[in-house]
Amino acid sequence: MAICIIIFVAMQVMPNELSYRLIYLYGMVPIRYSDPQWGVSFGLPEDYxxxxxxxxxxxxxxxxxxxxxxxxxxxADNVEDRMGHGFFLIFYLLCGLCATFLQWYFDxxxxxxxxGASGAIAGVLAAYFFLYPLARVIIWVPLFLLPIVIHIPAIAFLGLWVIIQLHDATTSVIFEGVTVxxxxxxxxxxxxxxxxxxxxxxxxxxAEEK
Structure with missing residues (x-):
């Protein structure tokens, strides 16, 4: 969290041209790997x-x-407790790498x-889904400007999240012209x-207790 926040704040105070350049250099641009010549013409290094x-x-x-x-x-904290700091970091990065690869493959x-960290976080959500399916997730719903708090099982909350992702992902592939x-x-x-x-x-x- 600290790394993401520090990088974002640093890029906000940079000149727009430099920030734009860094986003294209360090962000994953799919066409850069599908059409290497595009990356070269855009001024991005090859085989990166x-x-x-x-x-x-x-x-x-x-x-x-x-x-x-x-x-x-x-x-993340509950999942990290079950994995340990080192294993959690590896798990997080692997989920993120596979996530960006799948995005490139389909688009x-x-x-x-x-x-964004969304792909890696989605892996954390999956682990939480199976490790703590009956844990209660607190949701704040602004109903007529009133702070309504709802407690729902993690399995229901994350299950709905997956359905939404699957719906929007398949819609973007099946229907041409859909803005993604x-x-x-x-x-x-x-x-x-x-x-x-x-x-x-x-x-x-x-084993650890022994």
Missing amino acids: YLSFLTSLFLHGNWWHLAINMVFLWIF PRLAIPVV DVAWWAHLGGFITGTILYRLFIRNEL
Whole structure:
């Protein structure tokens, strides 16, 4: 969280031209890898794949950053407790890498940077979904300007989240001309990766107690 916030704030105080350049350099631009000549003509270095990782620490605006950090703050600590700091970091980065790869695979001609921690966080959500399905998630609903607080099971909250991601991702593929401003496939890629890998990163608590 600290890395994402510091990088975002630093880029806000940079000149716009430099910030724009860094977003294209370190954000994952799918067409850059589908059509290398595009990247060269745009002034980007060839054979540069680090952006699949660095894009996880960049965000487009304050709202994008805030949403991701809130989800990370709510769900990540419990998962990290079960994995340990080191294993959690590896798990987080692997989910993010697979997420950006899936986004590239399904939208290889996209010419704008894909940025954000959403794909990696989706992997964390998957781990939480299976580790704490009956845990209660607190949701604040602004109903007629009144702060209505609802407690719902994590399995219901995250299940609905997955359905929304799947709907929007498939809609963007099936129907041409649909405006896509969210990396839905990255979200699904991260969640699928987290579903597959989370068991491999859970600490053996019985062994640790001995």
